[in-house]
Amino acid sequence: MQAFLSSLVSVLFHGVAYGMILYVISVGLSVTMGLMGFVNLAHGVFAMAGGLLLSTAMSKFAVPFPLALLLAFVAVALASVVLERLLYSRLYSAGELAQVLFTMGLIFISIAIARQLYGTQAAPVFLPDYLKGQINIFGRNFPAFRVVLIFISAIIVVALWFGVERTRWGATVRAAVDNRYMAQSVGINTNRLFMVTFALGSGLAGLGGALGSDILPVQSTYPLENLVYFMIVVAVGGLGSLSGPFIAALMIGIADTATKYWFPELGAFLIYAATIGLLLWRPQGLFGVRS
Amino acid sequence: MSAPALETRDLCKQFGALTVASNINFRLEPGARHALIGPNGAGKTTFVNMLTGALPATSGKIMFGGEDITQMAQAARTKRGLGRTFQITSLFRDLPVLDNVALGIAEREGVSLNVWKPASSYASIRDESMAHLETMGLGPEALLCVKDLPYGKQRLVEIAIALGLKPKVLLLDEPAAGVPSLESGRILDVLADLPKDIAILIIEHDMDIVFRFAQRITVLVQGAVLTEGTPDEIAGDQRVRDVYLGEGGHD
Amino acid sequence: MIRSGSYSGHARIGIMEALPWIAAIAVYFLLPEYLSLGARIMIFILFTLSLDLILGYAGIITLGHSVFLGIGAYTAGILSVKLNVNDPFLQLIAGCLTSALFGLVSGAVILRTRNLTLLMLTLAITAIVYEIGNKASSLTGGADGLPGVQVNPFFGTFEFDLWGRTGYVYCAIVLFVIWFVVRRLIYSPFGAMLTGIRENTPRMHALGAPVYQRLLIVYTISAGIAGIAGVLMTQVTQSVGLNVLTFEVAGDVLVMLILGGVGRIYGAFVGPVVYMVAQDLLAKQFPEYWSFGVGILLVLVVFFARGGILGLVDKIVDRARTP
Numbered sequence: 001m002q003a004f005l006s007s008l009v010s011v012l013f014h015g016v017a018y019g020m021i022l023y024v025i026s027v028g029l030s031v032t033m034g035l036m037g038f039v040n041l042a043h044g045v046f047a048m049a050g051g052l053l054l055s056t057a058m059s060k061f062a063v064p065f066p067l068a069l070l071l072a073f074v075a076v077a078l079a080s081v082v083l084e085r086l087l088y089s090r091l092y093s094a095g096e097l098a099q100v101l102f103t104m105g106l107i108f109i110s111i112a113i114a115r116q117l118y119g120t121q122a123a124p125v126f127l128p129d130y131l132k133g134q135i136n137i138f139g140r141n142f143p144a145f146r147v148v149l150i151f152i153s154a155i156i157v158v159a160l161w162f163g164v165e166r167t168r169w170g171a172t173v174r175a176a177v178d179n180r181y182m183a184q185s186v187g188i189n190t191n192r193l194f195m196v197t198f199a200l201g202s203g204l205a206g207l208g209g210a211l212g213s214d215i216l217p218v219q220s221t222y223p224l225e226n227l228v229y230f231m232i233v234v235a236v237g238g239l240g241s242l243s244g245p246f247i248a249a250l251m252i253g254i255a256d257t258a259t260k261y262w263f264p265e266l267g268a269f270l271i272y273a274a275t276i277g278l279l280l281w282r283p284q285g286l287f288g289v290r291s
Numbered sequence: 292m293s294a295p296a297l298e299t300r301d302l303c304k305q306f307g308a309l310t311v312a313s314n315i316n317f318r319l320e321p322g323a324r325h326a327l328i329g330p331n332g333a334g335k336t337t338f339v340n341m342l343t344g345a346l347p348a349t350s351g352k353i354m355f356g357g358e359d360i361t362q363m364a365q366a367a368r369t370k371r372g373l374g375r376t377f378q379i380t381s382l383f384r385d386l387p388v389l390d391n392v393a394l395g396i397a398e399r400e401g402v403s404l405n406v407w408k409p410a411s412s413y414a415s416i417r418d419e420s421m422a423h424l425e426t427m428g429l430g431p432e433a434l435l436c437v438k439d440l441p442y443g444k445q446r447l448v449e450i451a452i453a454l455g456l457k458p459k460v461l462l463l464d465e466p467a468a469g470v471p472s473l474e475s476g477r478i479l480d481v482l483a484d485l486p487k488d489i490a491i492l493i494i495e496h497d498m499d500i501v502f503r504f505a506q507r508i509t510v511l512v513q514g515a516v517l518t519e520g521t522p523d524e525i526a527g528d529q530r531v532r533d534v535y536l537g538e539g540g541h542d
Numbered sequence: 543m544i545r546s547g548s549y550s551g552h553a554r555i556g557i558m559e560a561l562p563w564i565a566a567i568a569v570y571f572l573l574p575e576y577l578s579l580g581a582r583i584m585i586f587i588l589f590t591l592s593l594d595l596i597l598g599y600a601g602i603i604t605l606g607h608s609v610f611l612g613i614g615a616y617t618a619g620i621l622s623v624k625l626n627v628n629d630p631f632l633q634l635i636a637g638c639l640t641s642a643l644f645g646l647v648s649g650a651v652i653l654r655t656r657n658l659t660l661l662m663l664t665l666a667i668t669a670i671v672y673e674i675g676n677k678a679s680s681l682t683g684g685a686d687g688l689p690g691v692q693v694n695p696f697f698g699t700f701e702f703d704l705w706g707r708t709g710y711v712y713c714a715i716v717l718f719v720i721w722f723v724v725r726r727l728i729y730s731p732f733g734a735m736l737t738g739i740r741e742n743t744p745r746m747h748a749l750g751a752p753v754y755q756r757l758l759i760v761y762t763i764s765a766g767i768a769g770i771a772g773v774l775m776t777q778v779t780q781s782v783g784l785n786v787l788t789f790e791v792a793g794d795v796l797v798m799l800i801l802g803g804v805g806r807i808y809g810a811f812v813g814p815v816v817y818m819v820a821q822d823l824l825a826k827q828f829p830e831y832w833s834f835g836v837g838i839l840l841v842l843v844v845f846f847a848r849g850g851i852l853g854l855v856d857k858i859v860d861r862a863r864t865p
Contacts (some may be wrong), residue, residue, distance in 0.1 A: 039658060090845070096657060097603055098844050101800055104793060105840030235662040235775030249730040264817050267677055268801065276663060280651060283659045343748065352809040369750030377748075383741040386548075393549035394738045403735040403751065404759075406727045409553030410734045417549050434550055456750065 009140065011258050017146045019253025020153035021212030023246050027160065028201020033238020034177045036092055036194055039099045040063040042106035043205055043230055044223035048114060050076050051218030052208025055123035065128045069152075069210055076206025077199040083200045089191075106225045114220035122217035150213055156204070157246065163244055173197060196200040232275050236285050244287030294357035296321045296460050296490035297342065297373070302351035304337055304514075310509055312335045312514045313463065315349070319460060323490045325384050326505035328498075328525075330534065334380060334514040335494045339462050344368050369398075374458030376449040378465045378494075388429060392420040393447055395455040411512040423451040427481055443474030450481060463483070463493040467500055479503065502526070510534075543859050545823030546599060546805075547734030560658075562721075562811050565613045570707075578706035580760070581816045584713040585774045588808040590799045592767035597796075600732065600760050600806030601740035602653070603661055607794055609648075610765040612675065612787035613641045614772025619688040619782035620798050622680060628692040630777060634716070637773035639764045645765020646758065653757045665789075687783030691776055702780070708779045716774060720767055721807075728765070728807060736760055741807075753790055797836060800843055803850030 029043040050072035057063040057071055083106075091098050117149055134141035164170035176183040176193055184190050209218065216226060233252060237245030252271060259270050279285070297319040304312035311334045319325050329335055340346040342353060344365035353361045360368055383391050396416050397403050410537070411417075411465050424433050427447040432440060437448060446466060453461055466482065467475040474516040475497065482504055485491060495501050501508065501522075510517040525531055543612070569580050589611055596602045614637035621627040621636055652663040675682050682688065695701040701706045727733055734818075738746045739753055746753050776782045785791065802813025825832040847854050 033658065039661065087841070094844075096661075096669075097597075097804075098848070100603060100605070100661070101796070101840050102844040104796070105837040105844065108833045108837030110837075112831065112837065116830060116834075216837065227789075228669050231662055231665060235659060239658065265677060267673045269670060269673045269677070272673065275666045276651070278665075278671070279659055280664055281656065283655045284714045345744070345747070364752070365747045366750045366752045369748060374746060377745075381742060381745050381748075383738055383745065385741060387550045388739070389550040390548055390734065394734060394746075397549070397731050397735065398750045401732045403756070406730045406732040408731070409726075409727070409729045410547035410549050411552045411730045413549060413731065420549065433810060452749070 006137065007261065011261050012254060013025075013142060014146065015254030015257035015264060017140050017150050017253070018212075018215050018249060018257055019250035020150055020157075021208055021215055022212065022233050022253055023249035024156055025205045026237075026249060028204045028209075029230055030237060030239060031173070031177070031235045032194075032198050033234060034157075034200050035173065035180075035197055038088065038089075038092060039096055040103050041100060041227060041231075042103035042110070042223060043202075044104055044209075044226050045110040046080055046202040046205035047209030047212075047216075047226070047230075047281055048110065048218055048220075048222040049079070050209035051213040051216075051222070052114065052118060052123055053206070054210035055125065055218065057124045059124065065131070069207060074202045075205040076202030080202030081195060081199045084195055086177070088198070089194070092194075104106045110223055111220050111233035115224075118220065120220060120237075122219040123213065125251060127214075127216045130232055138159060145214065149215075152211060153208075160177045169196070190251055206250035207286055209280060221250040223279050228272075232271070234285075238285030241285070241287040247286060293321060295319055295359050296323065296356060297344070298354040300352040300354070302338075302341060302353065304341060305349045308485070310514055311374075312341065312348075314376075315511075315514075315516055317509060317516065319492055321355055321459075321488050321490050322487055323492075324504060325492050326489075326508045326509045326510060327492060328500045329395065329495045329511035329517075330494075332512045332513075334530075337512065337514075338463060339375065339464050339492075339494060342375060342462060353483055369456060372457070372459035374456045374460070375460070375462040376453050378468055380442070380445050380449060382437045382445060382448055385436060387434050388424065388437055388440065388448055389417065389420050389433040392423055392451050393417065398421055406498040414517050420455060423454050423525045424448075426454075426484070427451050428477070428482045441474075443470045443477065446470055446478060446482060450478075454485070458489060459488045460492070463491060463495075463497060465494055467495065467497055474501060475500070479484070479498055524525055546737045547729045547731055549734065552573075555707035559629050560806075562808070563718065570714075574705065575708075577710040579818070580823055581706055581709045581713045581774075581778050581828045583814050584710075585666060585778065586795070586798060586814040587769050587811050588717050588720055588774070589768055589771035589795050590802070591794050592764045592771065592808070592812050594805065594807065594810045595724065595736075595764040595767070596761055598615055599728065599736040599740060600757055601743075602757065602761065604664040605661060605789065605796070606664035606703045607764075607768060607795055608787055608789065608792035609668050610645060610672045610768035610770040610792060611775070611795075612671060613644050614638065615782045616675065616772075617641070617769070617775045618773040619683075619691050621680040622691040622693070622776075623683075623688045624681065626692075628694045630693050630696055630712075632722075632827065633693070633777065634770060634773050637769045637776075641768030641769020642762050643771065645762045649758045649761035649765070653754055653761060666788060668787070668792060668797060672784065675784055675787045683783075683785060685762070689781040691780045691782065693777045693780070702734075702778075705844045706778075713774055713778065716770065720770065724767070725807060728784060732756075732760075766804030776816075797840060799850075801839065801850050803852035806852055809850050809852050816851065827863065 025047045029040060032038060032040060053075055054068045054071045057068040058065065063071065091102055131145040131148060133144050135144045135147050149177065164173060172183065172188050172193055176188060176190055180190060231247050233249045237248035255271055256268065259266050295318040296462060299315050299317045302312055302315040309400055315338060327335055334526055337346065341348045344363060348361060352359060353370055355368065355373060359385060393416050396419055400416065402413065421430065425452065429444060429447055429451065432444065437445060451468060467478045479500055493504060504523060507519065509519045509527065510531050517530060517534065518528055569576065593607050596604065604826055617637040617640045618633040621633050624813060627633065628830060648667055652660055655663060667689030696708065696712065702708050735751060735756060739756065772786060775786065798811060798813035798817045801817055802811065843850060849856065
């Protein structure tokens with residue numbers, strides 16, 4: 001019993017850490033898909049880029065960890081704006097197939113570039129000494145980095161909710177998710193809104209990829225390997241929702257950690273089956289604005 | 292005793308807290324020429340969508356020739372003889388005009404599950420499609436792509452498709468919407484020549500068309516029936532003038 | 543120009559449509575050292591053709607078509623290795639039926655949804671089937687797959703030979719038969735109706751077509767054909783492995799179809815030929831650039847050539863005709 005409780009705490013802890021990372025990475029995908037109706041399979045590319053940037057900045061240029069995180073966010077956000085203006089924006093009304101193919105193309109290109117620059121091994125994670133130890137909470141030791149990771153993610157989540165629920169920008173986003181044409185007709189500049197939202201979502205993915213690089217190892221196949229999980233978070237949580245993907249990400253994080261711990265022979269089977277079941281029950285996801 | 296061609300009893304539709312149809316009781320007699328009018332946002336298209344099954348009703352009943360079709364799928368209603376045209380032209384834009392009509396006839400005839408015989412070998416379907424197009428004066432355009440037709444003619448294709456389904460009841464959702472007045476005369480001629488045994492419900496903003504075409508008019512305001520009567524009664528009704536016909540009114 | 547069943551056109555088989563078969567015969571006599579590549583290409587043509595049916599004609603976007611290839615391939619493998627059923631035609635029929643059955647069941651589930659949810663479900667089903675293929679190792683051999691698949695000689699005489707002649711002819715005959723069936727289907731009222739669904743689904747509902755049921759039928763047929771492609775793959779390579787169940791294969795077939803041209807039957811012929819010949823020439827020499835090239839290709843097709851190679855050919859022909 002004691003042993004079970006101990007492993008339960010451990011599973012919950014690591015599951016929450018995993019879920020938080022999934023959320024930080026995927027939330028941008030949910031908002032952009034809900035807002036623009038754009039099927040962006042290449043979202044994981046931004047997360048991988050964040051992870052690679054962090055690793056490179058810390059190992060090659062000795063950038064301190066917090067600064068490297070910030071760099072991952074800013075650089076990925078800026079790069080995504082260039083992509084959005086040059087390419088994505090041309091396909092907003094092009095239909096699902098064109099969007100799927102284009103973003104598949106981006107995945108292939110990014111995988112090739114990442115492999116060329118970093119090889120096939122996972123990019124090493126360099127933690128500063130103060131994050132390497134254990135932190136004692138309620139008489140139990142937890143790895144310091146994961147505690148910090150949960151903490152930072154929680155701050156991001158709160159900031160994001162505050163931004164969307166309480167600011168003028170958030171109000172326009174919500175209005176445009178609800179009804180894009182209505183928003184346009186009351187004078188909201190949807191072009192700029194798309195751009196800013198896309199940049200923020202991609203930047204968060206970069207940050208999440210960097211922050212989570214010891215949970216989701218950053219290697220060249222990253223965008224393809226994790227695609228299904230990012231998509232599940234969005235589809236199960238519901239397009240255009242902030243809280244839905246949060247709950248979905250935590251559920252998946254915990255369920256995945258639990259199955260790996262207790263039923264490793266099942267693999268990811270349970271999660272996929274649960275996803276299918278849930279989507280049949282609610283095609284628009286848990287909190288979806290639209291399907 | 293003959294059942295009405297189409298009838299609704301206390302038909303309601305709510306979107307969340309918003310009521311867009313409240314207790315609509317409506318009868319369409321066999322062979323009727325009936326118009327549904329009302330200001331913008333009165334719920335006319337919602338009502339039509341409930342009749343065809345594109346939208347589920349929240350409560351109430353829809354009867355078709357005495358049969359309860361409230362829960363029936365759209366395709367099944369079409370099979371029973373409930374046809375419609377769309378307010379916003381909804382055609383197969385990249386297909387030839389003739390195929391637009393033929394696809395419907397093929398469904399009516401139940402040949403669509405044939406996977407072996409070439410579609411082009413169904414001479415009867417081609418001929419019947421052609422006949423409907425000739426009626427509309429679209430014979431010369433039969434082999435053109437729909438998207439290459441002027442808008443007024445696309446509206447006629449809509450009607451030809453609906454006629455191809457051999458409907459007992461035909462719902463015309465603003466058949467002349469967006470058509471320049473020069474061409475709308477042609478549409479009116481076509482409407483006047485529609486077979487007498489089809490009961491027709493027309494939803495229209497153009498009062499010229501309504502008053503020249505309809506024998507009965509129902510006025511819908513804010514999702515509820517305000518009144519119903521002959522064109523003369525409606526034209527003389529002060530409430531209708533107030534809410535709908537507005538300042539100018541009908542001459 | 544109509545490339546499907548039309549009540550106003552005709553369904554005659556044109557001279558140009560003989561080209562693939564002339565090419566297939568020419569390769570057999572002129573390029574005997576490429577017969578095994580040729581067989582692989584024909585298998586992928588079959589697979590791509592099955593995708594074209596649902597994507598190009600019915601408009602269903604799927605990221606998981608590899609499932610059906612895989613189920614066909616594993617059915618043949620399991621029949622031979624576990625049950626010692628080595629008759630080529632029995633394997634073929636069994637693989638086709640199993641895959642079609644899975645298409646029917648999974649289609650009944652996923653075709654109720656649309657857009658992103660549908661896309662997502664195809665991803666999830668693919669992932670699940672891959673997991674099963676990986677974990678149910680007593681049946682599937684797990685990560686090792688099932689080597690040593692046996693196929694009896696055809697009609698007791700034609701054995702699979704080292705040079706791949708029998709395999710090539712066998713694949714060509716199967717492809718020919720399926721091509722004929724698919725072509726009939728495309729030009730039939732059923733094909734016309736599918737085009738209608740792709741072009742304007744709400745309108746098909748209003749015409750009285752039970753759209754869900756129709757999509758389920760074509761999904762099942764497509765699954766069966768993909769299953770046949772899977773069986774051929776197992777028989778020709780005499781083994782089956784997890785690679786047939788991966789997203790990579792689902793992606794490959796999508797790329798091949800897009801490259802050739804969607805919704806026009808022969809796009810499914812041109813795409814795999816170009817893609818796989820290029821792969822054979824380039825991927826071995828420049829493996830690091832291959833996926834980069836495929837990615838660039840996809841982006842270029844999306845932005846400049848939605849109709850794929852055949853779409854470009856059409857444009858050039860049109861331009862040549864109009865002075």
